[in-house]
Amino acid sequence: MFTKLVALCRPQSVQYLLALIAGLLLPFAFAPAAFYPLAIVAPALLLWLWLKASPKQAFWLGFTFGIGFFGLGVSWVYISIHVFGNTAPLLAAFITALFIIILALYPAMQGYLLTRFFPENSFSKFYLVFPGGWVLLEWLRSWIASGFPWLLLGASQTNSFLKGYAPVIGEFGISFLVVLCSALLVSIFIYGWRVSHRILLAFAAIWIIGGVLTQIHWTKAKGLPLTVTLVQGDVPQQLKWTPDFLKPTLERYTKLSTPYWNTDLIVWPEAAIPDLLNNVQDFITDLRTQAAEHYTTFIIGVPVAEGFNYYNAMLLLHENKQQLYYKRHLVPFGEYLPFERWLRGLIGFFNIPMSNFSAGSMQQPLLQFNNIFIAPFICYEIAYQQEVLPELPQANILVTISNDAWFGHSFASAQHLQIGQLRALETGRYHLFTSNSGMTAIIDPQGNIQASLPPYQIAVLTGKVKSMVGATPLVWMGGKPILIIIGLLVILAYRLQRKSVKQFMQHTD
Numbered sequence: 001m002f003t004k005l006v007a008l009c010r011p012q013s014v015q016y017l018l019a020l021i022a023g024l025l026l027p028f029a030f031a032p033a034a035f036y037p038l039a040i041v042a043p044a045l046l047l048w049l050w051l052k053a054s055p056k057q058a059f060w061l062g063f064t065f066g067i068g069f070f071g072l073g074v075s076w077v078y079i080s081i082h083v084f085g086n087t088a089p090l091l092a093a094f095i096t097a098l099f100i101i102i103l104a105l106y107p108a109m110q111g112y113l114l115t116r117f118f119p120e121n122s123f124s125k126f127y128l129v130f131p132g133g134w135v136l137l138e139w140l141r142s143w144i145a146s147g148f149p150w151l152l153l154g155a156s157q158t159n160s161f162l163k164g165y166a167p168v169i170g171e172f173g174i175s176f177l178v179v180l181c182s183a184l185l186v187s188i189f190i191y192g193w194r195v196s197h198r199i200l201l202a203f204a205a206i207w208i209i210g211g212v213l214t215q216i217h218w219t220k221a222k223g224l225p226l227t228v229t230l231v232q233g234d235v236p237q238q239l240k241w242t243p244d245f246l247k248p249t250l251e252r253y254t255k256l257s258t259p260y261w262n263t264d265l266i267v268w269p270e271a272a273i274p275d276l277l278n279n280v281q282d283f284i285t286d287l288r289t290q291a292a293e294h295y296t297t298f299i300i301g302v303p304v305a306e307g308f309n310y311y312n313a314m315l316l317l318h319e320n321k322q323q324l325y326y327k328r329h330l331v332p333f334g335e336y337l338p339f340e341r342w343l344r345g346l347i348g349f350f351n352i353p354m355s356n357f358s359a360g361s362m363q364q365p366l367l368q369f370n371n372i373f374i375a376p377f378i379c380y381e382i383a384y385q386q387e388v389l390p391e392l393p394q395a396n397i398l399v400t401i402s403n404d405a406w407f408g409h410s411f412a413s414a415q416h417l418q419i420g421q422l423r424a425l426e427t428g429r430y431h432l433f434t435s436n437s438g439m440t441a442i443i444d445p446q447g448n449i450q451a452s453l454p455p456y457q458i459a460v461l462t463g464k465v466k467s468m469v470g471a472t473p474l475v476w477m478g479g480k481p482i483l484i485i486i487g488l489l490v491i492l493a494y495r496l497q498r499k500s501v502k503q504f505m506q507h508t509d
Helices: 002-009 014-031 038-050 057-074 078-081 089-117 122-143 154-155 161-191 196-213 243-258 277-293 377-381 385-392 410-426 473-477 481-507
Strands: 219-233 265-267 299-304 309-318 321-326 367-369 372-378 397-402 430-436 440-443 449-453 459-469
Touching: 002 459, 014 038, 014 057, 014 449, 038 057, 038 089, 038 122, 038 154, 038 161, 057 089, 078 089, 078 385, 089 122, 122 243, 122 459, 122 481, 154 309, 154 410, 161 196, 161 385, 161 473, 161 481, 196 410, 219 243, 219 277, 219 430, 219 440, 243 459, 265 377, 277 299, 277 309, 299 372, 309 367, 309 372, 321 367, 372 377, 372 385, 377 385, 377 397, 377 410, 385 410, 385 449, 397 410, 410 430, 410 449, 430 459, 440 459
Parallel strands: 219 265, 265 299, 372 397, 397 430
Antiparallel strands: 219 459, 299 309, 309 321, 367 372, 430 440, 440 449
């Protein structure tokens, strides 16, 4: 059966078309479509195309797959560059295309390495190297050049039984299992139905164990529930940083918050105050006084200046105290400009508002009120598992504030929220996710969206959350051991492959 299928797809143009289609399908495994089976089907189709390809062909098949995957999956980058970066359409399209091409090199690299060093189909190639190599390249993509940990396969499974593995092996571990399932699917076509029962048994076991794990609660609640209010101001990005719109913005957030003075915590999104903290001290003093009178705590996004440095910050107001958190992981070109000396002023995109921030210290205390510790994250930071896990188990609640208005009416916000769901799963914590234009939601420790607001509307979300204590297995061991184990499995597979080839050559001689 497999031979017939390969024969039908022998023309290279058909193979590249299938690779492109597979790549275009994969983004629909993620939010907002969230049809998670596609996370298995798309890599399976790519592997099937690689099996009869030369290393060079596998490279270009992987590249074509990557163009489809990232070309659709992160197409929203164009909106921030063109619409809000004031960059000409052709130039914005060129920059976006360049970004997508760089990302497409990752699956291209995997295709080349897989077919170059593992030309023969074997157990280790299918079940160790293919899923292991995929994960290691996801990790590399999330680390190199500041990292882009977006559309990692593990994040696509927040609504499937595989989410049960999140508190145990985390996002990269789930990615491994997803791609392993892809390899099992391809195995049916290669080895036929005579071994399909074993393959199906292994496939079912992965999902059944995941389903069982979803029933385990690794953390527990402490104390009384907290009432929380998340304010979604939906301030137009085009007007947000104009001086004339500062007063209407402050009035909007104040008016939206006033009916909820009886709640324990009120959260405003990233840069809800679009001016430096030093310039709005009278407003902050008045807000802090009212908050103290009503025993309410505020968390507000506001930029801060210290000397010649500017920080994208989160401000906590509690009684007569205030505490600041400075964003640690800045977005290149969005919040700081690499090679600023040469690029600043070159095109409009390099002059977007507040694009000269400094990074905060990697070691900052958690935000705290009423013996409750909050792990703070601003926008993009929540995507970095390695920056979230160290805050646990001390933190009782996760809070992310963002401003996804930069990406317009695209699916970037839904993708971002899904990453927030995964972090809640991995840590066993409630997650308050507040955005200027959406998505705004309360996520429970099982990764479920407890309540949410419709995007692109002025609205307020209220609900109850619990202060959580304890640690998931992933929190205790961290994310590195999973990556080390996967790396060792790939090395072991390579050594076994070389040993097998050497024995074959000796037998032939």
